[in-house]
Amino acid sequence: MSGGHSKYVPVNGVMKWLDARLPLPRLVYDSFVAYPVPRNLNNWYTFGAILSMFLILQLVTGIVLAMHYVASTAEAFNSVESIMRDVNYGWLLRRLHANGASFFFFAVYIHIFRGMYYGSYKAPREVLWILGVFIFIVMMATAFMGYVLPWGQMSFWAATVITGLFTAIPLIGEPLQTWLLGGFSVGDPTLNRFFSLHYLLPFMLVGLVILHVWALHVVGQSNPTGVEVKDMKKETVPFTPYATIKDLFAVVLFFTLFAYFVFYLPDYLGHPDNYIKANPFVTPAKIVPEWYFLPFYAMLRAVDFDIIIPFTSIVLINAKLGGVIAMFGSLVVLLFLPWLDYGKTRSGNYRPMFRQFFWIFVIVTILLGYIGALPAEGINVLIAQILTAAYFAHFLIVLPLLSKYEKTKPVPLSIADAILESTARAKTGGTP
């Protein structure tokens, strides 16, 4: 929907001067003022704006925290506590940053599910989608390394468990792990490089987000009907004021929920063991990652069996490697979604079967998160295995089949048609 001619008119001489030399004001104007958005967007489409705000929040609070933080195994825990106790409003900064990570993920999950429901990954938005998956993966890496920094028991043991996964790689596994850790176990070199990377990755995120938004502005936003904009005049509205005010409202509502946790339940989403200084000689009774990693952790632990070549006892993939493959595979499969679900109809609104499977998928993911928090014993392992199978089946079996066989409902001819129809329905008081 870009490609149209820029309507930017500099308001004064300075802007005119700058625009002729570096058209930055024009870029901003075209991207966030005049940029046309479909007029039928619902509130699920505000999460992009919410996510941008959280990225900024993490950057600002993180940079100030880093001014007081000491990346050494002897000092890290106490330096974080001194942020909590002695730095002016340090407690607030840290609470914002720690809970901010959680709400960042909460928002990104909704954003991803929104994309899945409305088929936002389908042509011509494949690159946009893939950039999104990269953002998600980099976010996970960032959060994982950030969680190690306060050097509590969970920090240390999560780092130990997750970096231990690299030993699953045949032949080079062990040396690779030693190289990554900068030693034979998680220690000072590890903490220092994690801090360095934790500082770096968010800026790479900024870069990815810019690409993501660029790709968005090239192909234009999708919308709940899944029908592309045909008539710019009738079917779109300018970003400002329409999207701006809508996004701002959503951001403020989301921040209200966020503030509720920051001020009243600041430890609700955390693990109490992280208030105990890391101790390599004491393993916690249970090692659990932050809640936003739980579904993936569940898939990691679901594979507790070796995969052997049939009729022999030759182990092809041992349980550990199998778990790692399942965990990373669950992310990699997202990259291929545009080609796994190749049907023409975009929006779940017009795909009755898909819609059911979509909700099953959502529940499966939530249950995986649940199982991920429980000890991997007894029936839990079996449940995790069923759910993992369901997760992959959704992408590898269900979606391709649906693309081929599903009988979709007729989609509206245009967005304008859909809007007319829904207002007509609302007027006659019919059920939607």
Place this chain on the structure above:
Amino acid sequence: MKFVKTVSSIAKTGLIVALSATILNLTGIAKAGEDVTPYYPLKKPKYSEWSFSGPFGKWDIGQLQRGLKIYTQSCAACHSLDLVPFRSLYELGYSEEQVKAFAAEYEVTDGPNAEGEMFERPATPADRFPNPYANSVEAALANNGAVPPDFSLLAKARAPKRGFPNFVFDVFTLYAENGPDYIYSLLTGYSEAPQGKELSEGTYYNPYFAGGSAPAMAPPLSDDLIDYDDGTPQTVDQYAKDISAFLMWTAEPVLVERKQLGFKVMLFLIIFAVLLYFTKRQVFASLKD
């Protein structure tokens, strides 16, 4: 199409099975067998009333002062308080002279002096509570191999799992006193070991303990152990409450400030949201024709 329907119903059945298995599992029905590793604490913490609970919670300064007294007269023999400087006692309503005098009762190591030697001197408000043991090895040796944990963050470092559905309700009831409830329950929870239960040397049966069934700490409180001068009952129950509140304060000294600021922030955000809502309606009204 028929094929897809079959796949769909299989998927749904699978989901229902997994769902019910999860629920059974969560409610513990499926765990009837004895072979499962026991989950500590054996008993969930008892709920207590705390002055600092809820969105408008405040410290009970008298209670914190009593807690400090219990700490210094009893627990400090074994438990350190590494992160708390004497100067923070101003927050408990003590004057500068009182804090200075209080600190001066402790000796801390300083130095080196001009001769290159370390020396002992009375503590000042800038110092922290000195550690009862030189290091954790000494601490463990003196306590049957168990190191008495530091008290600075204990009230946040102990929070037994709430389980389903409690953790959902907690969001609405704002229950965040899991830590002090735990400490209170532990201190009042010593009892006779059940029949046939062997305790190892130097441990004391306590079903509220999160690290096993018997901590290596003898019941540290007894009635009339510490003299209160404000007429508060000198019972184990009262002592346990006071020290638990004190430990919440050491763990989260900004708790009250946090909640007060939170109220202002929430109020601002809600009013802002309402204004934005009407602005948004106004803006979008121009679209409807």
